[in-house]
Amino acid sequence: xxxxxxxxxxxxxxxxxxxxxxxxxxxxxxxxxxxxxxxxxxxxxxxxxxxxxxxxxxxxxxxxxxxxxxxxxxxxxxxxxxxxxxxxxxxxxxxxxxxxxxxxxxxxxxxxxxxxxxxxxxxxxxxxxxxxxxxxxxxxxxxxxxxxxxxxxxxxxxxxxxxxxxxxxxxxxxxxxxxxxxxxxxxxxxxxxxxxxxxxxxxxxxxxxxxxxxxxxxxxxxxxxxxxxxxxxxxxxxxxxxxxxxxxxxxxxxxxxxxxxxxxxxxxxxxxxxxxxxxxxxxxxxxxxxxxxxxxxxxxxxxxxxxxxxxxxxxxxxxxxxxxxxxxxxxxxxxxxxxxxxxxxxxxxxxxx
Ligand code: PEP
Ligand code: MN
Numbered sequence: 036x037x038x039x040x041x042x043x044x045x046x047x048x049x050x051x052x053x054x055x056x057x058x059x060x061x062x063x064x065x066x067x068x069x070x071x072x073x074x075x076x077x078x079x080x081x082x083x084x085x086x087x088x089x090x091x092x093x094x095x096x097x098x099x100x101x102x103x104x105x106x107x108x109x110x111x112x113x114x115x116x117x118x119x120x121x122x123x124x125x126x127x128x129x130x131x132x133x134x135x136x137x138x139x140x141x142x143x144x145x146x147x148x149x150x151x152x153x154x155x156x157x158x159x160x161x162x163x164x165x166x167x168x169x170x171x172x173x174x175x176x177x178x179x180x181x182x183x184x185x186x187x188x189x190x191x192x193x194x195x196x197x198x199x200x201x202x203x204x205x206x207x208x209x210x211x212x213x214x215x216x217x218x219x220x221x222x223x224x225x226x227x228x229x230x231x232x233x234x235x236x237x238x239x240x241x242x243x244x245x246x247x248x249x250x251x252x253x254x255x256x257x258x259x260x261x262x263x264x265x266x267x268x269x270x271x272x273x274x275x276x277x278x279x280x281x282x283x284x285x286x287x288x289x290x291x292x293x294x295x296x297x298x299x300x301x302x303x304x305x306x307x308x309x310x311x312x313x314x315x316x317x318x319x320x321x322x323x324x325x326x327x328x329x330x331x332x333x334x335x336x337x338x339x340x341x342x343x344x345x346x347x348x349x350x351x352x353x354x355x356x357x358x359x360x361x362x363x364x365x366x367x368x369x370x371x372x373x374x375x376x377x378x379x380x381x382x383x384x385x386x387x388x
Contacts, residue, residue, distance in 0.1 A: 059114060066118040081122045087115060131285040132278060132292070132322045141323045143263050143291045145239055146183040146220035150263075150293055151325035156354035158222055158265075158327070159379070160186035162369040163199065164206035167213065172361040174217040176376055180383055184240070185210065185219040186356065190226045191368060192246045199367040204230075207237035214239075222265055228256035235262055245270050245297055245332070248280045258287025267295045267329065270308060274317055281324060293325045294318050295356060296347075298333030307335020307372070310343055315352045325353040335372050337363075344386045357382070 070081055094111055095104050102110075129136060142151040150156050159177050164170055164187040174185055189206025191199060202209070210221045220239035225231055226247055234241070240263045247253050248269035257264045264284055268277045281292050296315060298308025310333035318326045328347035330340045344355045360366045360373040374382060 059117075062114065063118055063121055067121065070122050081119055090115070130278065130282050131290065132281045132324055134321060134323050137323045139323065141290065141292075141325065143293060143325060145263055146218075148183045148220075150327075150353055153353075155348055156184075156327075157182050158184045158186050158354065158356040159359045160184075160222070161188075161360045161366070162331075162358045162373055163188045163191050163367055164202055164209050164223075165367050167209050169361055170209055170213045171216070173359050174213045174219055176359065176379055177219060178217045183218075183220060184222055185214055185217070186222040186242070186358075188224050188368075190224055190230070192224070192226050192244055193368070204233070204237075207234060211237040225257075226250075226253070228253045231256050231260060235260060239263070240265050240293075243267060248272055249276065251283055254280055254283035255287050258284040258289045260289060262289075263291040263293065264289065265293045265295055265327070267297045268299065268311075268314070270298070270300045272299070274314055274321070277314075278318070278322060281322065293327055293353075294322070295327045295329050296333070296352075297329040306333070306339065308333050310334060310346075312346055312350055315347065315350050319351055326351075327354040327356055328352045329356040331356070331358040331369070331372050337372055337374065337378065340372075340374065340378075341382055341385045344382065348386065355386070 073081070091108055091111065094107060098104055098107050140151045140153075142149050144150075148156050159173070159182065161169060161173055170185075170187055177185055187206070187210050189201050189203055189210065191201035193200060207223060210223055213219070214221045221237065222240040222242055223234070223238045224242040224244045225234050226244070231241065241257050241260070242265045243250075243253060243257060245267045246269070248267060249272070266281055266284065269280070272280070277294065281294060284292050296311060296318070298306070298310045301309040303309050310328070310330075312328075315326050315328060318324070328343070330343040330347065334340065334343050340357055344357065347355050358369060358373040359376070359379050361376065363370055363373040363375055366373055
């Protein structure tokens with residue numbers, strides 16, 4: 036073969052590449068148009084296995100080689116997949132919680148604190164509500180520091196069924212009583228969708244915990260009420276899972292959602308969880324929601340609370356959550372990581388510097 040013939044073949048190959056390029060982009064446009072038509076008809080699922088089987092059969096019927104059918108099917112499956120991904124990209128851009136949908140920050144006002152306004156906000160309180168006296172002592176400390184929110188668990192999702200499960204509605208009543216006495220807003224976890232309605236009487240922020248981040252019935256129920264939700268990241272949830280969990284709440288009508296990074300499970304044993312600190316700026320970029328960091332559950336270590344809180348605020352978190360207990364050594368849960376009042380004072384001094 037002469038050099039001239041070779042360069043002629045190469046030219047033809049280049050042209051075929053360009054033809055294929057034109058055709059696969061044309062195909063993508065048709066796929067997008069089909070998706071729009073289907074959406075108008077109310078269908079929200081793009082993948083249609085029956086339709087895909089028919090397309091593959093038609094292609095096989097017309098395949099005269101030299102490629103084997105299996106190779107052809109593989110190549111076309113890749114093209115089909117890219118078409119679906121294109122639609123999913125468009126879809127994720129349209130999430131209600133995404134910054135693409137709403138560029139400006141969502142600001143959520145709770146008892147005068149405006150989460151998402153660019154200032155630092157704090158949520159403190161014991162891991163679990165144990166008694167009126169215990170909660171009131173913490174509330175006095177929180178109040179003295181000029182803070183407006185009090186946390187405390189009444190429904191505790193514990194790893195072991197034999198561990199302290201919380202005081203339930205009795206606990207919520209204690210929180211409400213203390214909150215009224217000290218003019219604080221209550222943040223407390225709800226684990227059962229059926230409890231939300233009744234809990235609204237006692238709490239100002241519904242917390243959804245890490246273990247329930249993908250409890251979709253709970254997310255939907257929280258989406259149907261008019262109360263801010265503090266949504267914690269699941270311990271094995273990706274950032275995309277986390278954003279989609281927030282979307283579940285928002286899709287039901289409630290857009291007042293604060294995201295809370297609380298550490299994820301990794302192979303590292305030096306800390307209770309691994310604080311995924313860069314999740315904060317990623318969540319701030321991808322969504323318009325306020326983002327907090329729980330330094331207690333992410334580290335599980337008292338000696339790391341101050342540096343972790345500093346890191347959270349430095350990287351752009353809207354706030355920090357931490358647990359405070361009058362006597363952590365005898366706490367009914369999370370004894371190893373709650374702050375006593377002395378450390379609480381130091382924590383605020385250091386973090387506010
Ligand atoms: C909590 O904040 O009380 C709690 C149980 O945390 P998490 O759901 O993040 O484990
Ligand atoms: Mn705890």
